[in-house]
Amino acid sequence: MSTHSLTKASLRAEGLPRRRAVNRAMELVAWLAAALGVAILGVVVWSVARRGAGALNLDLLTKTPSVAFSLTPVKQGLANAFAGSLVIVGIATLMALPVGILVAIYLNEFARPSVRTAVSLTLDVLNGVPAIVIGIFVYGLLVLGHGQSGFAGSFALACIMLPLVARSTMEVLTLVPMSLREASLALGVPRWRTTLSIVLPQTIGGIVTGTVLAVARVAGETAPLLFVSSLAGTSLSWDPHHALQTVPVAIFELSESADPADHTRAWAAALVLLIFILFSSLGARWLATRTTRRLSTSR
């Protein structure tokens, strides 16, 4: 048996200096990786801001694109795209939110463990389905024979939002302590009433968080909308029965234009989208920490 000697010589004999050096090197590599992650976001934000800031003004949000062949060059905006995105994402949220919450309630409160595992896995797979595949699916289902529409776009985005909303709701439902459910059930209150009045109110913050993150995610989705809601006019429209222009599709189209002014407007629209996503993510994070803290202090 060796004695626990702490002399320098014995430590060196055990290779301590080398291990210490390896430890430092690993720490440095890990730190660099973390810095790289932050840097990528920084570079993206900075480059978009630098190119788009010039065209970022109120007209971008309030004016529609000028009619082609107009003789007098007018200031052009993308109001139609912002309106279209608002309508399509709004309807998608109205579709995905109730279904997602109900799926989560069923899985967490009522389903047998085997069913829960199976359906959760399905949700994860659905979450992993590429957006373009969802686009083709909705194209075949709703667009072929009927034409493009804002509704079809909403349905496609709702398919992407559903697993996100359901998963985040499930996560916060598992945080609600079992003892609260027991307290209500022991009074002779039915399961559904317990879920509705005792469990769900505890999770509203978490559900809002998940929804905001899902909205931020689909607001930038382009691929499915190219199939189902891209052949839109340049006039301002709020009617989802027809194809609506959206921000990501507008960015895509403007970037292919020959006019450099269009490129600048594409950057500006991208900047608006980026700012929206950054702020909604931060807001969602703030809400989430608040909810988690409240749930963990109230047991």
Added chain:
Amino acid sequence: MQRPNDTSTIERSVKVETHRQPMPPRERLERIFAVEHLDALYGGKPAIKDVSMDVYKNLVTAIIGPSGCGKSTFIRCLNRMNDLIPSFSQTGSIRYHGQDITDPGVDPVAVRRNIGMVFQRPNPFPKSIQDNVAWGLKVLGLKDNLDERVERALTQAALWDEVKDRLKASALSLSGGQQQRLCIARAIAVEPDVVLMDEPASALDPIATAAIEQLMHSLKSEYTFVIVTHNMQQAARVADMTAFFSISRGEEGQRWGELVEYDATEKIFTAPSDKRTEDYVTGRFG
């Protein structure tokens, strides 16, 4: 001036009644529960085996025994609380006023409506003190004289004087002992027939414990209590009947709980008929 540490001025804030009325003969008591050959299993492994005992009306019945002997499992069978655990199963019968509540045709919601429960850790709803009591009343349709019912329940639970000026405050702002009394108020407000208590005082200090024991004494003329406790002094103080559960071991290392002895509390603590009971109540547990 009075010295603050003058022991003569320190009084117990709550006195526990230890002089028990002599119990009427068992034939004259009304049976609330008739448990026969009850086995309860988690994932196929027995937690309790072959428990048969009767619970009588307007008495406090205590379940005592070492940790892991299935006390909580047993009491949770009495109001179908184990239904929440997917791997749970049971055999045998539990007749409540003659009706077998283990029957799959029986609605567990109706069972729990009549048989309330107070849990080991206080679990008030994250609502106001008033709403904690009133919510159950509203949901269950006892909406007449709501304020009066809330006041009566809080008074019965010996909490009214402490909270009457802040009924709108959050229940979570109360101390642990107050929260547990609030849970008792919530349970008795909906006028159950039986109140099950699963170690209600294990997380409380002696004064709060004494308050809860006192309120069981004063309420047992209206309700029937079944209380699980690992505290033998508590059983001796509050219970009319006491059941002693113990752990049995099988040949292949299985363990399960079983009922060793069930009798009047005085008999269990002074002249038990089983050696294992005697060892446990005298502290020679082995």
